[in-house]
Amino acid sequence: MTVTPTRTVTLTDDATGKSWKLPVLPGTVGPDVIDVRKLYTDTGMFTYDPGYTSTGSCESAITYIDGEQGILLHRGYPIEQLADKSNFLEVAYLLQYGELPNEKERDDWVKHITYHTMVHEQLISFYNGFRRDAHPMAIMCGVVGALSAFYHDSIDIHDERQREIACHRLIAKMPTLAAMAFKYDRGQPFVYPQNSLSYAENFLYMCNSVPAEPYKINPILARAMDKIFILHADHEQNASTSTVRLASSSGANPFACIAAGITSLWGPAHGGANEAVLKMLMEIGTKDKIPEIIRRAKDKNDTFRLMGFGHRVYKNYDPRAKVMRETCYEVLSELGIKNDPLLETAMELERIALQDEYFVQKKLYPNVDFYSGIILRAMGFPMSMFTVLFALARTAGWVAHWQEQLREPDSKIGRPRQLYTGAAARDYVSIEKR
Ligand code: ACO
Numbered sequence: 077m078t079v080t081p082t083r084t085v086t087l088t089d090d091a092t093g094k095s096w097k098l099p100v101l102p103g104t105v106g107p108d109v110i111d112v113r114k115l116y117t118d119t120g121m122f123t124y125d126p127g128y129t130s131t132g133s134c135e136s137a138i139t140y141i142d143g144e145q146g147i148l149l150h151r152g153y154p155i156e157q158l159a160d161k162s163n164f165l166e167v168a169y170l171l172q173y174g175e176l177p178n179e180k181e182r183d184d185w186v187k188h189i190t191y192h193t194m195v196h197e198q199l200i201s202f203y204n205g206f207r208r209d210a211h212p213m214a215i216m217c218g219v220v221g222a223l224s225a226f227y228h229d230s231i232d233i234h235d236e237r238q239r240e241i242a243c244h245r246l247i248a249k250m251p252t253l254a255a256m257a258f259k260y261d262r263g264q265p266f267v268y269p270q271n272s273l274s275y276a277e278n279f280l281y282m283c284n285s286v287p288a289e290p291y292k293i294n295p296i297l298a299r300a301m302d303k304i305f306i307l308h309a310d311h312e313q314n315a316s317t318s319t320v321r322l323a324s325s326s327g328a329n330p331f332a333c334i335a336a337g338i339t340s341l342w343g344p345a346h347g348g349a350n351e352a353v354l355k356m357l358m359e360i361g362t363k364d365k366i367p368e369i370i371r372r373a374k375d376k377n378d379t380f381r382l383m384g385f386g387h388r389v390y391k392n393y394d395p396r397a398k399v400m401r402e403t404c405y406e407v408l409s410e411l412g413i414k415n416d417p418l419l420e421t422a423m424e425l426e427r428i429a430l431q432d433e434y435f436v437q438k439k440l441y442p443n444v445d446f447y448s449g450i451i452l453r454a455m456g457f458p459m460s461m462f463t464v465l466f467a468l469a470r471t472a473g474w475v476a477h478w479q480e481q482l483r484e485p486d487s488k489i490g491r492p493r494q495l496y497t498g499a500a501a502r503d504y505v506s507i508e509k510r
Pocket of ligand 1: 344345346347349373374380381382383384385386387388389438440443444445
């Protein structure tokens with residue numbers, strides 16, 4: 077902990093009149109936090125906060141979000157500037173080391189990542205063990221965890237150099253593993269990485285090339301892919317990043333921790349939302365069905381939610397969604413797709429929802445997933461690959477948080493407490509008396 081308290085707040089038990097002073101810690105920007113670490117020792121009570129809506133789980137210097145203003149900063153740099161001026165590997169470096177690299181640092185970093193793009197040949201048998209119709213996220217959960225069975229020389233979490241190599245390996249191998257999951261789904265041969273290409277180009281090459289004919293990379297699509305990776309690179313303490321941190325807090329190895337993050341990302345309330353958005357847009361089909369969908373989203377007795385809308389932190393337009401929408405136009409125009417019915421439905425849905433009292437009052441705006449599925453589909457990816465691409469990009473953030481947590485001197489195993497409402501102690505009843 078690097079922060080010192082600037083003031084205190086007082087907690088009073090109205091029943092007994094007892095009160096306790098709690099230190100208040102300031103961040104660089106954003107809300108102050110009440111330090112409750114000694115609360116149980118001092119008061120004998122825990123805080124209750126399922127879903128962690130009011131709980132800070134760690135100190136972090138990686139990413140800052142102002143949800144009210146719709147601001148996202150990585151190490152202080154606005155996401156719009158990074159998406160416009162930087163590239164994914166540079167952003168991954170920034171997340172990892174805290175500063176933009178100079179030329180030498182950038183070249184060394186790219187060299188390290190590029191060096192590790194291949195995966196152990198025996199890993200191919202893992203893929204062949206999956207059913208052909210396996211969801212690629214199911215494959216990713218398995219193969220990323222399995223990396224710990226192949227790279228024994230980078231799983232000692234107490235060795236700084238091994239940790240660094242594990243991060244290089246994870247960032248480098250994710251595109252290869254993801255492209256292999258894609259090829260397996262298609263029934264096409266796996267394509268080895270081509271290290272003369274950039275990170276995004278190499279990924280597109282491994283996904284789209286076949287041995288039977290030459291493959292030419294489209295620079296506009298490669299830039300769009302890179303932007304999509306930047307937009308998904310990190311997002312502070314979201315469910316999957318918190319899962320990585322929680323798994324890591326027990327001392328688990330890096331590959332196991334990232335596999336845990338992938339499982340958490342898979343859910344439709346998190347990374348799986350881009351797949352769910354596209355399914356929803358396809359189901360809507362035509363603009364005249366939008367009012368019915370909006371009615372269902374507002375109906376308290378209907379579990380349906382407008383996918384790609386709403387966010388735990390953003391109560392304003394998600395800044396990533398703006399860049400994603402522009403990228404969507406660029407990609408569709410490059411591919412000569414005019415009047416895409418899905419894009420038209422999405423834009424009309426957005427227009428209507430942003431005027432609707434329910435969405436306005438609850439501050440529900442499009443999130444990063446709202447437009448990403450349309451782009452990825454236009455680029456030829458099946459829906460089942462969408463969350464895999466998210467996992468690929470988010471690995472940059474996950475490993476940065478993993479390193480940050482391991483460097484924290486007073487880091488503890490994550491162990492939430494509970495409000496117990498089950499039976500009190502009672503004696504065992506033998507089966508014949510039940
Ligand atoms: N459609 C309709 N109503 C919604 C939506 C939505 N998409 N999102 C939230 N609401 C409503 C809720 O019903 C709730 O109403 P109530 O106060 O009357 O009960 C209110 O808004 C607050 O919603 P919560 O679920 O409490 O908000 P929370 O912060 O827990 O959820 C979440 C955020 C999970 C993202 C939610 O907005 C949602 O399910 N969205 C759709 C899924 C989605 O797009 N997920 C991607 C998130 S971005 C990412 O992970 C990369």
